[in-house]
Amino acid sequence: VNPSHPAYSKNALDRRSGERNQPGWYEAQLDKAGARFAVFSGDKLVMHAGPAGSGGIKWFTRSELPTLMGNVPPVFLGADTSETAHFAAQAENDEAAAGNGLVALDVRSIALQGLVPAHDLGLIAQARSLLHWHSRHRFCANCGGTTSAGDAGYKRSCEACGAEHFPRTDPVAIMAIVRESNMLLGRSSRFAENMFSTLAGFVEPGETAEDAVRREVFEETAIRVGRVDYVMSQPWPFPANLMLGMVGEALSEEITIDPEELADARWFSFDEVRMMNTRTHPGNAVVPPDISIAWHLIRHVLDTRG
């Protein structure tokens, strides 16, 4: 059974975004009985080992926390319905996951292997994106001074020039391009063998999401795109993307790939795409796994136009 939503897009925690900047609020949350901490070693989350790592997130108490990365305090993720405060923390090194029935797993594998409930994937994405941002922003881009975290982990302020910095979220346009009963899919040389996916690229400053679709598709394949319709969004924590899933209508057919971006790009008939999804395509071509918004965009097109 395929999921109704792409991975990382459900999050049951209440972020308390209107309260996080109040004086003393963060410290009070840290001090709460039952406060729990997800811990990352590098980009990997510490999990209970369980059978095939299926034991779920290892929630540390405050006193159990390993030594944390310097100048990256725990970030507040949110409260659950029983008011338990949830945080994420960045370990200084890999010892956090050494033995004791624990294992550190990368965030993509956790989703791909279905190791946690869907609503935990949202908080894992939130944690991973925020901690990655903190660990790479300990200095001020404006003056080179040292920054320190505030607002429960949603701000860093420069101790030298006073500049305030906020977490990044990078919008990415990802698009199923359609012409009659055919879909344009491409493969990067980084992809798994035979895998074809929807094209994608970062939305640039001074550009609509829709124009980003047109620009990226033309740049990568020389296909002209007209109408563009939005379908859904997905947080994609590698490290902090917001995927904006869209369907675009091709105005041309002749593909010329940009070899720096793509190893291949082709028009596949909807029937072929169905076979790619069920892994019965005669050429062994496949589509990405159902954790991806690409898979959900492809399904959306087949469901609504197939």
Added chain:
Amino acid sequence: VNPSHPAYSKNALDRRSGERNQPGWYEAQLDKAGARFAVFSGDKLVMHAGPAGSGGIKWFTRSELPTLMGNVPPVFLGADTSETAHFAAQAENDEAAAGNGLVALDVRSIALQGLVPAHDLGLIAQARSLLHWHSRHRFCANCGGTTSAGDAGYKRSCEACGAEHFPRTDPVAIMAIVRESNMLLGRSSRFAENMFSTLAGFVEPGETAEDAVRREVFEETAIRVGRVDYVMSQPWPFPANLMLGMVGEALSEEITIDPEELADARWFSFDEVRMMNTRTHPGNAVVPPDISIAWHLIRHVLDTRG
């Protein structure tokens, strides 16, 4: 006559995003005959003074350029249909706009007063967002070292640790919230007197755009939102937002405002909103100007549900 699109959302230049990282490409563009440069003094664009500043963008030749801000080289905006290379440059100080029939105007006023054609507003937004990013990112957030620009202005690299940094584009959810024939509009204490607008807030790491709508509306007004539909996007260069315009269905009615975020929020009937738009509302309430995506979202709701 109201515009069919919000301001800053049309851009006629070809960004050449697939070529910008090729060795020597940027320098060759700079050297091209006819290369032209838009110049910013602080956050203001240098324009021909003209009647009411209506003389349009002052395009400098390379030899006309004033002294530029240190370590912020001209950024490539794109080529027009006649292959003319367009750049934007950040002046070191305000002399760039001193006399000579020139005037420096802020990017919002240029849109509001209709001083340039719609397709020039997109490149002005692109230029403003990119130059603002460069001027605030001359140092490395990872190590505090000095960064230098590359990829024709679409990257900065750290000379010390080698980290690569890319321009920010911050996604913002902005939403017309509807219940039967009523729309939820709020006013910040920063707004012009009597102006009510759609609510808005930054999409956070690990969150869908749709959940950002629900979170922000609940946080600011305590209204619960169910279904959310995307309508359109807009680049908003203050300094580098991507506005994601959506319509949400309210599941509750009772408003409790967050006084830190809003001075007021109310349900207005669609008939009232129409009067607010024509400036005939009995209480003198008004909606934002038609350069904003807020205005276009409001019109979208009235057109499709009114």
